[in-house]
Amino acid sequence: xxxxPILKSFFQLPTLELAQALLGKLLVKETEDGLTSGWIVETExxxxxxxxxxxxxxxxxxxxxxVMFGPAGITYTYVMHxxxxxxxxxxxxxxxxxxxxxxxxxxxxLELMYQRRNNVKRDLDLTNGPGKLxxxxxxxxxxxxHSLTDLPLYIAEGNVITDISKGTRVGIDNSGEAxxxxxxxxxxGNPYLSRKGKS
DNA sequence: GGGAAGATTTCCT
DNA sequence: GGAAATCTTCCCG
Numbered sequence: 332x333x334x335x336p337i338l339k340s341f342f343q344l345p346t347l348e349l350a351q352a353l354l355g356k357l358l359v360k361e362t363e364d365g366l367t368s369g370w371i372v373e374t375e376x377x378x379x380x381x382x383x384x385x386x387x388x389x390x391x392x393x394x395x396x397x398v399m400f401g402p403a404g405i406t407y408t409y410v411m412h413x414x415x416x417x418x419x420x421x422x423x424x425x426x427x428x429x430x431x432x433x434x435x436x437x438x439x440x441l442e443l444m445y446q447r448r449n450n451v452k453r454d455l456d457l458t459n460g461p462g463k464l465x466x467x468x469x470x471x472x473x474x475x476x477h478s479l480t481d482l483p484l485y486i487a488e489g490n491v492i493t494d495i496s497k498g499t500r501v502g503i504d505n506s507g508e509a510x511x512x513x514x515x516x517x518x519x520g521n522p523y524l525s526r527k528g529k530s
Numbered sequence: 531g532g533g534a535a536g537a538t539t540t541c542c543t
Numbered sequence: 544g545g546a547a548a549t550c551t552t553c554c555c556g
Contacts, residue, residue, distance in 0.1 A: 384537070395552055411536050413549055420535085431537060462538050472551090500537075526537075526539090 333441050334487035336480040342404035346421040346428040350376040351516050355492035360468040361483040365443050367468045369435030373517040373524050387427030398432030398476045399427035408475045414462030425459050435464050436523040460525040494519040
């Protein structure tokens, strides 16, 4: 199973459009253990300067958010608690915008995913959450700042999705008015959405 | 250098 | 449904 990374120009879309365009694309990670991949089924947009929920709110530039100010199409990995979350940086340089990948649908390397995630019985539970999919695909801080058009972690062309739902984001109740922005996108009716994405 | 917060997951009652 | 788990970065002193 081999894929070609998507063209770099794909990431030049405005963040809100990119968040929707990413749905149906293939997220691929290659390691020495093998290849794992999944269709992206749920995303969230984070528009730095005007988004209180974003790490880069008010153009707050730190070592952690540094990569969000970089060019579109690179990976922004972030560790919280025990888990790792993965974003796709978007927007032009010096504009801290990104798209959080919240859920994917497993495609290749199912065995490897089960191996990485203990006690999982169903395909449905492998990647239906931001922290879950990173563990299943083996995404870590090693991938921080890495381009998504190059191995070992990249986006590949996928299906065209026409049925897209949108709504408010999750887990940012302390972010004031920003919590009401409808910047979460998902594939309507897909069973691999994150827990809170099924509302 | 220390304390606090955070875009989550999992287990237990 | 609630609370704990557990780690990196940030901010203040």
